[in-house]
Amino acid sequence: MKSMQVKGLAIGMWQQVVNHSKSTGRKAIWGIGAVLTLGMVSCDTTDDNVGPNFIHTSDFNKGNENWEAGLTDFSTPQDSIMEFSSKITALPTDSLKKGFMLTSHNRSDDAFMYLKRKLTGLAPNQTYDITFEVELASKYPENGVGVGGSPGGAVYLKAGASGIEPQKVKDSTNAQHWTLNWDKGNQSSGGKNAIVLGTVGIEGETYKYQIIKRTNQSKAFSAKTNDKGELWLLVGTDSGFEGITTLYYTKVKAVLLKATL
Template identity: 45%
Template sequence: MKKWMVWTSLSLAAMLAGCNDDGLDAITTVDSNFETGTDNWVAEFAEYDTTTVDSTLTMKFAQTRLPTGLDTSQHAFRIQSTNRSDDMFMYLKKKVTGFVPNATYLVQFDINLATNYPANSIGVGGSPGSSVYFKVGASGAEPARKLQKTFYQFTLDKGQQSQGGVDAIVLGDVANGREDSKYALIKKTNSDKPFTIKANANGEIWLFVGTDSGYEGLTVLYYDRIKVTITEQQIN
């Protein structure tokens, strides 16, 4: 089945006003399937030591086709890295604009991810499937990394590995739901616990999705689709 057409609604002011006049919540949808590009999602890496030789970290990302075993006519955002610090965080981020400054929003992520790591598989430091934790987050501040001595630290509070933080929640791990190492598409959603966030003073919200790794090896993942629904919360 073909993926849905990518589309992004950025909530024009007139549309927002119309929704509010009718007593309805204003909704913005970001829907990226990476068929024509990265849709302004940017890949970054954090929580690793700069004294480690870069070639051993194998940090790479690109728009590419889905891997063999899935529909290779379809595209995805591929990202990979090798965890040498027992805590590599690799993530995609995207800025969305046009919100009411300082207003409160609920953020729901619905993600299709291609992975080939079985649950409880054995690896150095942990399982390639069960010890790589999947996280989603939102903030008025940009997700980034900052250098502290020789270590790149993530600038937001995402928590550590299996734990969430102020700016991120954990949606399980990257296990493929199979007994073997064949690729499968898994779905990740926080529909049962939408993320609450305030837009910043410029009416911007930063979104990010990523993996916090406790597995000391190579992780390769394909983001097949990222859909984010952002709903303004009306104050009565």
């Protein structure tokens, strides 16, 4: 309802600008700019049918928001010992709020634990510049000591997008290894389809959950939709820590702007 009210206000202002433009000249240009700004605000939505420029926000306090969890980058004989699970559950920081919990035991020293979601209704075969903001609860100190690496500093948070669905598949060169069909890079390095937002490390030495935010606001990232106007979003952790990692995602925000040449 709020979005409809904003759109209605924008239309009314547009009519006033048009009617007034004959007598105000350059002042009308400012009015048009204000209307266009309101138009961008009205695109702030969690719906799929969101148009060419928009902000998508998923709030896991409301449920899974159509995100699916997965785990990859380990050998097929390790299937039964990775201890992977996921669910919407109460946050360790606030029992009255919920998050999307993911947990696994990194037996492979390279496990990638992720969430994925499809957006629809976008412009077909269109490149978008994307800024991610991911909020989650972590308890792992950045400089903590662990097998293989720090439980905070060696667990890298990534976000990405592609017109192709990210899927767990067997490596084309090794049938006994699970991998992702995207180029997400490896651990501290990003790839064509994903960018590193930082680590899940927190300040200090105490293992106590707190909410952290990571973004690529200062790093450029772009992705192209498929011919149906679909785009898959992904967030996940590429781990070098050989132990149990349990994280609680609370929000994922993606700002998509139509790229111009």
